[in-house]
Amino acid sequence: MTDQQQTSKSIYDTREQWLKTAAGIVCQFYLADAGYAPRPDSYNISCGFARGRQRAPVAVTPREMSAGRRNEIFIAPTLNDSREVLVALTLGLVLAQRDCKPLPEGTRKMLGLPKIAKDGAVSGGSLKFHDMIDNLLTNALAGEPYPHQPLAPAKKCATRLLRMQCADSACGYNWRVTRKFADRTTMCPGCGHDKLMIGTRADDMEAFV
Numbered sequence: 564m565t566d567q568q569q570t571s572k573s574i575y576d577t578r579e580q581w582l583k584t585a586a587g588i589v590c591q592f593y594l595a596d597a598g599y600a601p602r603p604d605s606y607n608i609s610c611g612f613a614r615g616r617q618r619a620p621v622a623v624t625p626r627e628m629s630a631g632r633r634n635e636i637f638i639a640p641t642l643n644d645s646r647e648v649l650v651a652l653t654l655g656l657v658l659a660q661r662d663c664k665p666l667p668e669g670t671r672k673m674l675g676l677p678k679i680a681k682d683g684a685v686s687g688g689s690l691k692f693h694d695m696i697d698n699l700l701t702n703a704l705a706g707e708p709y710p711h712q713p714l715a716p717a718k719k720c721a722t723r724l725l726r727m728q729c730a731d732s733a734c735g736y737n738w739r740v741t742r743k744f745a746d747r748t749t750m751c752p753g754c755g756h757d758k759l760m761i762g763t764r765a766d767d768m769e770a771f772v
């Protein structure tokens with residue numbers, strides 16, 4: 564990802580236009596020869612997360628899940644680099660052609676497809692594949708980067724737990740609760756004592772009634 568990519572104005576108004584143009588070229592000039600180009604009317608492409616697949620760079624839903632009997636190809640909104648997006652898109656097209664059935668062994672190698680990690684990092688792939696992508700970026704896409712501002716990957720948002728402890732040192736009962744639960748707790752579940760301590764760690768406990 565570069566600053567230039569994030570600020571330049573694209574001739575493509577939407578990501579979908581850019582993706583659709585790219586998909587047409589990838590199918591026509593790369594996947595068709597190998598028999599892996601999905602029919603143009605058999606898929607839609609969008610930028611978004613597929614349900615339950617938040618961490619995949621690309622996800623494809625089978626035709627039977629769509630009222631229009633189309634495969635939906637979702638490019639993760641965390642991807643921004645044009646080449647990474649095109650690798651994800653190519654994988655999505657191949658999966659759509661198979662209607663999400665597992666790829667026969669050796670297919671990826673036969674097609675020269677790179678690997679793409681959850682964060683979009685691309686590795687491997689044949690020279691032929693990367694030449695095709697270079698050509699696509701320069702010619703069909705006229706050097707226009709993917710018109711997208713990346714969504715930052717979601718941070719793990721664990722509910723913060725508080726530590727509660729019985730203020731009676733003879734009991735010493737301690738447990739962990741959410742803030743909401745802490746507000747409702749008025750006595751020690753161990754001994755029934757009504758003076759409690761609250762904090763985040765054993766060494767920052769404060770009295771709490």
Ligand SMILES: [Zn+2]
Nearest residue numbers: 729734751754
């Ligand atoms: Zn107690």
